[in-house]
Amino acid sequence: MSADALLPLLKSTFGFDAFRGRQAEVVDRVMAGERTLAVMPTGAGKSLTYQLPAVALDGCVVVVSPLIALMHDQLRGARAAGISAASLTSVDADFAETRQAYRDGQLDLLYIAPERATGEGFRALMEARTPALFAIDEAHCVSEWGHDFRPDYRLLRPLLDAYPAVPRLALTATADRHTREDILVQLGIPAEGLVLAGFDRPNIRYRVAPRVSPAKQLTDFIVANPGPGIVYCPTRDGTERMAAKLAAATGRPVAAYHAGLDPERRARVQHDFVASEDGIVTATVAFGMGIDKPDVRFVAHAGLPKSIESYYQETGRAGRDGDPAEALMLWGADDFARARMRLGELPEARMAGERARLNALGALVETVECRRALLLRHFGENPPERCGNCDTCLDPPKQLDATVLAQKLLSAVYRTGQSFGAGHVEAVLTGKRDERIAQRGHDKLSVFGIVEGEEARLIKPLVRTLVAREALETTEHGGLMFGPAARAMMKGETPVLIAEPPVRRTQRDGGRAARRGDGAAANPVGDPLFDALRAMRRELAAEAQVPPYVIFHDAALRAMASERPATRADLGTIPGVGAKKLEAWGDAFLDVIRQY
Structure with a gap:
């Protein structure tokens, strides 16, 4: 059965009239029994490519997923659409009932973690009834080249190979060329099975700014972007401090999340965030991978992410519903200094790859060209030179030739002994006379x-650039010393171009976009009918004990407010309103619409 033949089922189950992007191509391959690796951006509807076949195929689709929270989130959505789904995890109380339901052929979908999927007990369950499809979500975890390697994913191959006639579908949103090639090999998928849907998330606006006053910058950014959001902080203590500051400054509900909290507290923070329509979480990168919340309106980084792959995945948690979203990264030279110190702790075999990733991040933060284009080129795409939806496109910075100034700066670092911090070097270069400089005779240097x-x-932005480009590194005690790229710059062999820093704009970098109202556009709270529909959604969600977006996405509510359907049949034409949801909740929303 082809994807086109499944269009009626797509409409009745999910409420959509057509496939998006390359969903149809992936579904065609699954229905034909092929092996496939689908690389699709977050928000492109990866889960539909195995959930729809789960309804259409005779048998159960087994989904391997890395986190319990992710499985349970998708479980709620599948059940709300009328799909018979269950999971086998350490926190599921109905373990025996689920196994029996699988044996009896009563399940369309079964979610399981890789650690459990590779055990003998699960192999025995598969022998009782052959699955219709193996779907391996977050497939980049199988590759040592991936940014989130999970050794248990490497143990999946024997299970897959025990059922050579069962199609297998690997899915990921984040994999560069090397990682994609490794996934194909590790999971036994032919090269022609790669479906590369692209990495662009055009609804996300990317912004990068030097970190000057992070709490103030993030406050401005949050005030300008109503709706749920995530703020990633580098340390556990940082999440706690930032949560307190942002809660006080914005008046919004803000909670910290990190691995040091007790499990009950983490579960409560995650639950409250998933259910909220305006909540904020300040978190370490331990948060987010297991959350399929579509209405996150912004993601901010208070420090440098681990890699471009991590940055892409973390920012990709915003705007999964397709509505406008914002991504802000604040960075400093000390971020690169700490990251390069950590490189020395890695095995020799991994060092070159991680250094290349760090250098790619350096290029992203210091570019004066389109950030989206640079990001997409990292993943092997050939995008247009300008996207029109990132900071460098919307407010192009003036480019300055700082080659001579870089030579002066590097010379000062060298002549002061490669042991003093940026502040001291700046004081020498600008001729500041103080006791510390005089005691060391630095006022007698030619660079004074x-x-x-x-x-x-x-000087300050140039220091950040030179650290990002490996011309400067930080000593153990915070001083500046030469990096591997310094000598070529000193000799004038490498030009140094930087963006002209804005005058007195440091406190406003985070919130500049929001004065245009971009973040607010996704939530037209001024519409009384829309507000009433959201209130009904909250009521129904509380009653069903599911997050509001499981009932309907904001996009569906906006369409209801705009089109004002009068009957069930009319309501059923709204995208996202499937037969099961129409039956369960349609009358409640129609009653609200009739009151307006």
């Missing part, structure tokens, strides 16, 4: 006072 006027304000 050679930078003045407008050039002086470029």
